[in-house]
Amino acid sequence: MTRALLRLGLWLGLLACALVAQAHESRPAYLEINEVAPGRYGVLWRTPINAGMRLPVLLALPDDVRDITKPSIRELSDSRVERRLVESPGGLAGKRIDFVGLQATITDVLVRVQLADGGQSTTLVRPSAAWMEIPRTRSGVEVARTYMAYGVEHILGGVDHLLFVTALLLIVRGGRRIVATVTAFTVAHSLTLVAATLGWVHVPSPPVEAIIALSIVFVAVEIVHGLQGRAGLTARAPWLVAFCFGLLHGFGFAGALAAVGLPENAIPMALLCFNVGVEIGQLLFVGILLAAIALLRRLPLSPPRWSSWVAPYAIGGIAAFWMLQRVMTFWG
Known part of the structure; x- marks a missing residue:
């Protein structure tokens, strides 16, 4: 040598x-929002578990969002998965979602939104800006950019x-x-x-x-x-x-x-x-x-x-x- x-x-x-x-250790959290009917959304919120500890990040939906069904929680070996059905008057498009506590971590949140009109978006939320606004239109460029960034971060992490x-x-x-x-x-x-x-x-x-x-x-x-x-x-x-x-x-x-x-x-x-x-x-x-x-x-x-x-x-x-x-x- x-x-x-x-x-x-x-x-x-x-x-x-x-x-x-x-x-x-930097596996991202994941939020999926699917509009199943006008103003009604299925929400899946998955937070990773590392060394037995769940990522200390809370999902904060807009104030006018209310639960239609009680959250269903499933504890897996590597993550905690929460599902529920919610309702938002006027829809979620253009409204803001916050991820409380994300600023104190090194973990990103991958957010995928599917609207009833076919609009879809995929966004990578970083600790430096721990919030996102639900877009009104879908963007293929945003999907490409998000998944490419996730690929780079995954291999480097x-x-x-x-x-x-x-x-x-x-x-x-x-x-x-x-x-x-x-x-x-x-x-x-x-x-x-x-x-x-x-x-x-x-x-x-x-x-x-x-x-x-x-x-x-x-x-x-x-x-x-x-x-x-x-x-x-x-x-x-x-x-x-x-x-x-x-x-x-x-x-x-x-x-x-x-x-x-x-x-x-x-x-x-x-x-x-x-x-x-x-x-x-x-x-x-x-x-x-x-x-x-x-x-x-x-x-x-x-x-x-x-x-x-x-x-x-x-x-x-x-x-x-x-x-x-x-x-x-x-x-x-």
Whole structure:
């Protein structure tokens, strides 16, 4: 391993040790409003649960909205789902919805509104502006922008996916091999993302998440083998490993997309834009990582020999914890 990679390994190891041992901690909340009759709306409000704690955000509908049915609440392993039927004189178009407490979080809210006249909107509400106004007209541009932004945020917030890509780049040498590896990973997870999202293939989420963590452990072990002078499968055929495990990571992306759903009249656009957003975020991360390696090569530092072992053991240790944590969810 070059001196630059030794420095990068030490930096990544320290960074990985500081990570909270839970991936996807920024999974967004989700609000869906469907106008079922003039002035009447079905409301679905889903808030994520992380480490047993529900996101401390309250939904504040306009003052003139009243409940027609009592809220039906369902507690899931990763979220709390509330459904109810409400009524608003004159309709909700043009009115404001607030998300109380969102400002104190790092979580967004994805809002999808379907009006009786066919108007539809999809909006990503951020903590910096924790409210939205129900639009009077639908916008395909808004759907595209929202799902692309969600794709970028999902990959950049998906620590497990980024650790897998990082581990691959610590093994692969040469520009062509890096391009081939990243391309194989992209093609593979795009295939399973589309197949799972459109319902062509169904794989339970808990095993997928556990195997994704196992894939990171596998590549971390391959880094150790390289440090010991034994070229593993990843060093010999990185595109093959990237493609095989990329299929599993695609199911993980599909699970995140399923958590917020797709607009019924714009499924192809939303799916395409989400995938494009994932690729933009992934390329951005790879570019930053490669730039960091190039920069570290120029620094006059002489890290100790043991520093090259920090990154694989830190990455593998965190991934092993995730794997055990996710396997335990099989039994509730």
